[in-house]
Amino acid sequence: MESNNMEQKSPESKIPRGGKGAYYIETFGCQMNVRDSETAAGLLETLGYEPSQSKETADLILYNTCCVRDHAEKRVFGNIGALKEQKDENPNLIIGVFGCMMQQKEVAEKLYKRFPFVDMAFGTNLLSRLPSFVENAQSGARTLAIEEDNIQIEDDLPSIRTGKVNAFVNINYGCDNFCTYCIVPYVRGRERSREPQAVVEEVKRLVSEGYSEITLLGQNVNSYGKDLTDASFAELLSLVSGVEGLRRIRFMTSHPKDLSDGMIAAMASLPNVCHHVHLPLQSGSNEILKRMNRRYTREDYLGIVQKLRAAMDDVELTTDIIVGFPGETELDFQDTLDLVERVGFSSAFTFKYSPRKGTRAAVMEDQVPEAIKRERLGRLNALQERKARQNNEPYVGKSGIVHVEDCDTRGEPVCYGKFSNFKMVYFPGQPELVGQYVPVTITGVRKNSLIGQLEDKTHD
Numbered sequence: 001m002e003s004n005n006m007e008q009k010s011p012e013s014k015i016p017r018g019g020k021g022a023y024y025i026e027t028f029g030c031q032m033n034v035r036d037s038e039t040a041a042g043l044l045e046t047l048g049y050e051p052s053q054s055k056e057t058a059d060l061i062l063y064n065t066c067c068v069r070d071h072a073e074k075r076v077f078g079n080i081g082a083l084k085e086q087k088d089e090n091p092n093l094i095i096g097v098f099g100c101m102m103q104q105k106e107v108a109e110k111l112y113k114r115f116p117f118v119d120m121a122f123g124t125n126l127l128s129r130l131p132s133f134v135e136n137a138q139s140g141a142r143t144l145a146i147e148e149d150n151i152q153i154e155d156d157l158p159s160i161r162t163g164k165v166n167a168f169v170n171i172n173y174g175c176d177n178f179c180t181y182c183i184v185p186y187v188r189g190r191e192r193s194r195e196p197q198a199v200v201e202e203v204k205r206l207v208s209e210g211y212s213e214i215t216l217l218g219q220n221v222n223s224y225g226k227d228l229t230d231a232s233f234a235e236l237l238s239l240v241s242g243v244e245g246l247r248r249i250r251f252m253t254s255h256p257k258d259l260s261d262g263m264i265a266a267m268a269s270l271p272n273v274c275h276h277v278h279l280p281l282q283s284g285s286n287e288i289l290k291r292m293n294r295r296y297t298r299e300d301y302l303g304i305v306q307k308l309r310a311a312m313d314d315v316e317l318t319t320d321i322i323v324g325f326p327g328e329t330e331l332d333f334q335d336t337l338d339l340v341e342r343v344g345f346s347s348a349f350t351f352k353y354s355p356r357k358g359t360r361a362a363v364m365e366d367q368v369p370e371a372i373k374r375e376r377l378g379r380l381n382a383l384q385e386r387k388a389r390q391n392n393e394p395y396v397g398k399s400g401i402v403h404v405e406d407c408d409t410r411g412e413p414v415c416y417g418k419f420s421n422f423k424m425v426y427f428p429g430q431p432e433l434v435g436q437y438v439p440v441t442i443t444g445v446r447k448n449s450l451i452g453q454l455e456d457k458t459h460d
C-alpha cells in the first residue's frame with residue numbers, strides 16, 4: 001500500500017481558527033461525487049460546522065473535483081485561484097480540495113504547490129479523514145494526502161442528504177473495466193461492493209427519515225457482488241425491494257456486458273423497481289467498441305434491448321455516446337447512427353471524444369480531427385432530438401404517476417417530477433405537491449420531457 005501524506009505548517013498559521021463556522025461545498029462531476037459531498041457535509045457537521053448559503057460567507061470551503069470532463073483541471077485551478085482574495089481578507093478561512101482529481105498524485109501536488117493558501121488537498125479514498133484534516137487546518141497545518149490503494153469501505157459515516165425526494169445509496173465503489181478512454185479505474189480504484197445487509201440497513205434508515213425513492217449508485221452497479229460470496233445485483237434488488245415503505249428504486253450506471261437475465265427478471269417482477277435503465281452505448285461500431293475495451297458488440301447491445309422490452313413494455317432507456325473516438329471512420333459513425341435509430345433512446349448524453357492523460361486511448365494513433373468530431377456530434381444530436389420526440393409522442397393522452405420533485409413558482413406555478421420509467425413531466429401545480437405521488441395525464445411533448453395536467457385524485 002502506498003501512501004502520500006504530507007503535513008506542513010502554513011504561513012497563515014499564526015492566526016487561530018475557531019472550530020465552528022459555516023461550510024460551503026462545491027461539487028463537480030457525477031452522482032458519486034454528489035454522494036461524497038453529502039458525506040463531507042455530514043462529517044463537517046459533526047465538527048460543529050453549519051451550512052453556509054454562499055461561498056462568500058463561508059468559513060470553510062471545500063471543492064469536490066472531477067477529472068472526467070474536458071478542461072476539468074483548468075476549471076478547478078481557476079476556481080481555487082479566485083479564492084485568494086477571500087483568503088487575504090479572511091485568513092481564518094479554511095480551503096480544501098478533494099475528489100477524483102486530487103486522487104491523481106501529480107495534479108494534487110501541483111495544486112498544493114501553486115496555491116499555498118489551500119489548507120488541505122486529499123484524494124477521494126481519504127474522505128473519512130476529513131475531520132482530522134480540518135483539525136490540522138484549525139491549528140495552522142497544511143495537509144496533502146493521497147491514498148493510492150483501495151481502502152476499506154466505511155458504512156457508517158455521517159452524511160447530510162441533499163436530495164429532496166430521492167436519496168443516493170452507494171452499493172459499490174471503483175471499477176475494474178478499464179475502458180480505454182476512462183480515468184475512473186485509476187482514480188476510484190478496483191471494484192468493491194458493500195455488504196447487502198449494510199445497503200438494506202441504509203435504505204431502511206432513509207425510509208424512516210421520509211424517503212420513499214432511492215437511487216442505488218455505482219460506476220457499474222450491475223456487476224455488484226462479484227467480489228462477495230453469494231451476492232448479485234438481482235438479489236440485491238430483491239432484498240432492497242422488500243424494505244417496507246419504499247416505493248421507487250432506481251439505479252445507475254449499468255454496463256451492457258453485466259446486464260443479466262436475472263437482473264431483467266428482477267426488474268420486471270419487483271413492483272417498486274423502476275423500469276428505466278441507463279445503459280451507456282458509447283459506440284455502435286464493433287471495431288470502435290473493441291478499441292474502447294467495452295467487451296460487448298452492437299449485436300449484444302441490441303439483444304439486451306430486445307430482452308428488456310420483451311419483459312417490460314414501458315421500459316425506457318437512456319444512454320451515453322462518444323463520437324470521434326480514435327480511429328472512428330465515417331462508416332463506424334454510421335453504425336452509431338444506425339443503432340440510435342433502431343433503439344430509440346429516451347435521452348442521450350453525447351460527447352466529442354477528448355483524451356484523458358493516463359488512459360490508453362489518449363496515446364492511440366489516428367486521433368480524429370476536432371472539426372470532424374464537431375460535425376458528427378451535430379448529426380448525432382439532430383437524430384437523437386428527433387428520436388426523443390418520437391419516443392415522447394405515444395405518451396400523449398396516457399396517464400401515469402409522477403413523484404413530484406419540485407415546483408417553480410417564479411410565474412404560474414409549474415411542478416415537475418418523473419414517471420417511474422424516468423420520463424420527466426411538467427404540469428401546473430402547487431408547491432404542496434412536492435414529495436407526493438400524483439396522477440398526471442399527458443397533454444403534450446417537449447424535446448426531452450412531457451407536459452401534463454394533474455388528475456383529480458391524488459395518491460398519498
Ligand code: SF4
Nearest residue numbers: 175177178179182184
Ligand atoms: S465501466 Fe468503463 S466508462 Fe464506466 S467507469 Fe468503468 S472504465 Fe469508466
